[in-house]
Amino acid sequence: MSDAALWTALADPHRRAIVALLLERPRPVGEIVEACGLSQPSTSKHLKVLREAGLVRVRQDAQRRVYALDPAPIAALDAWLAPYRALWNKSLDALGHRLDETPDATDPPAPKD
Numbered sequence: 001m002s003d004a005a006l007w008t009a010l011a012d013p014h015r016r017a018i019v020a021l022l023l024e025r026p027r028p029v030g031e032i033v034e035a036c037g038l039s040q041p042s043t044s045k046h047l048k049v050l051r052e053a054g055l056v057r058v059r060q061d062a063q064r065r066v067y068a069l070d071p072a073p074i075a076a077l078d079a080w081l082a083p084y085r086a087l088w089n090k091s092l093d094a095l096g097h098r099l100d101e102t103p104d105a106t107d108p109p110a111p112k113d
Protein backbone atom coordinates (compact mmCIF):
# COMPACT_ATOMS: atom_id res chain seq x y z
CA MET A 1 0.00 0.00 0.00
CA SER A 2 1.41 3.36 -0.98
CA ASP A 3 0.38 6.65 0.58
CA ALA A 4 -0.64 7.90 -2.87
CA ALA A 5 -2.92 4.89 -3.42
CA LEU A 6 -4.48 5.42 -0.01
CA TRP A 7 -5.21 9.10 -0.62
CA THR A 8 -6.43 8.41 -4.15
CA ALA A 9 -8.78 5.73 -2.87
CA LEU A 10 -10.24 8.05 -0.24
CA ALA A 11 -10.56 10.99 -2.64
CA ASP A 12 -13.72 9.58 -4.18
CA PRO A 13 -16.97 10.23 -2.26
CA HIS A 14 -18.43 6.82 -3.22
CA ARG A 15 -15.41 5.04 -1.79
CA ARG A 16 -15.60 7.12 1.40
CA ALA A 17 -19.27 6.07 1.67
CA ILE A 18 -18.24 2.43 1.32
CA VAL A 19 -15.58 2.86 4.00
CA ALA A 20 -18.20 4.43 6.28
CA LEU A 21 -20.52 1.45 5.72
CA LEU A 22 -17.74 -1.00 6.48
CA LEU A 23 -16.90 0.91 9.63
CA GLU A 24 -20.19 -0.36 11.05
CA ARG A 25 -19.56 -4.03 10.16
CA PRO A 26 -18.35 -6.30 7.35
CA ARG A 27 -20.82 -6.51 4.48
CA PRO A 28 -21.39 -8.62 1.38
CA VAL A 29 -21.15 -6.87 -1.98
CA GLY A 30 -24.93 -6.97 -2.46
CA GLU A 31 -25.51 -4.94 0.70
CA ILE A 32 -22.90 -2.41 -0.35
CA VAL A 33 -24.51 -2.08 -3.79
CA GLU A 34 -27.93 -1.54 -2.23
CA ALA A 35 -26.73 0.92 0.43
CA CYS A 36 -24.68 3.03 -2.00
CA GLY A 37 -27.23 3.04 -4.80
CA LEU A 38 -24.57 2.22 -7.38
CA SER A 39 -24.56 -0.51 -9.99
CA GLN A 40 -22.88 -3.78 -9.11
CA PRO A 41 -20.05 -3.26 -11.67
CA SER A 42 -19.41 0.29 -10.41
CA THR A 43 -19.40 -0.87 -6.78
CA SER A 44 -16.99 -3.68 -7.67
CA LYS A 45 -14.61 -1.19 -9.29
CA HIS A 46 -14.67 0.99 -6.16
CA LEU A 47 -14.10 -2.06 -3.96
CA LYS A 48 -11.14 -3.07 -6.12
CA VAL A 49 -9.53 0.36 -5.64
CA LEU A 50 -10.11 0.14 -1.88
CA ARG A 51 -8.71 -3.40 -1.78
CA GLU A 52 -5.61 -2.47 -3.81
CA ALA A 53 -5.02 0.49 -1.48
CA GLY A 54 -5.17 -1.92 1.46
CA LEU A 55 -8.21 -0.28 3.04
CA VAL A 56 -10.47 -3.31 2.82
CA ARG A 57 -10.12 -7.08 2.98
CA VAL A 58 -12.35 -9.59 1.25
CA ARG A 59 -13.25 -13.12 2.24
CA GLN A 60 -15.27 -15.69 0.42
CA ASP A 61 -18.40 -16.88 2.27
CA ALA A 62 -19.92 -19.61 0.10
CA GLN A 63 -21.11 -17.71 -3.00
CA ARG A 64 -20.72 -14.27 -1.46
CA ARG A 65 -17.75 -11.96 -1.10
CA VAL A 66 -17.75 -10.19 2.25
CA TYR A 67 -15.76 -6.98 2.61
CA ALA A 68 -14.36 -5.67 5.87
CA LEU A 69 -12.39 -2.58 6.76
CA ASP A 70 -8.67 -3.11 7.43
CA PRO A 71 -7.83 -0.89 10.42
CA ALA A 72 -4.06 -0.71 9.77
CA PRO A 73 -4.15 1.92 6.98
CA ILE A 74 -6.69 3.96 8.95
CA ALA A 75 -4.32 3.90 11.94
CA ALA A 76 -1.50 5.08 9.66
CA LEU A 77 -3.69 7.96 8.45
CA ASP A 78 -4.55 8.84 12.03
CA ALA A 79 -0.86 8.94 12.95
CA TRP A 80 -0.09 11.12 9.94
CA LEU A 81 -2.92 13.52 10.86
CA ALA A 82 -1.96 13.78 14.56
CA PRO A 83 0.33 16.83 14.23
CA TYR A 84 -2.29 18.65 12.15
CA ARG A 85 -4.97 17.79 14.70
CA ALA A 86 -2.74 19.25 17.43
CA LEU A 87 -2.29 22.42 15.35
CA TRP A 88 -6.04 22.77 14.91
CA ASN A 89 -6.68 22.11 18.60
CA LYS A 90 -4.24 24.89 19.56
CA SER A 91 -5.86 27.28 17.10
CA LEU A 92 -9.37 26.40 18.23
CA ASP A 93 -8.37 26.73 21.90
CA ALA A 94 -6.95 30.20 21.19
CA LEU A 95 -10.16 31.13 19.36
CA GLY A 96 -12.22 29.83 22.28
CA HIS A 97 -10.24 31.95 24.76
CA ARG A 98 -10.64 35.01 22.52
CA LEU A 99 -14.38 34.45 22.24
CA ASP A 100 -14.65 34.02 26.01
CA GLU A 101 -13.02 37.44 26.45
CA THR A 102 -15.22 39.16 23.87
CA PRO A 103 -18.51 40.56 25.19
CA ASP A 104 -21.57 38.92 23.72
CA ALA A 105 -23.76 41.27 21.66
CA THR A 106 -26.81 40.06 23.62
CA ASP A 107 -25.23 40.85 27.00
CA PRO A 108 -26.41 44.08 28.62
CA PRO A 109 -23.78 46.82 28.61
CA ALA A 110 -21.51 47.04 31.66
CA PRO A 111 -22.54 49.80 34.13
CA LYS A 112 -20.54 53.02 33.83
CA ASP A 113 -18.93 54.53 36.95
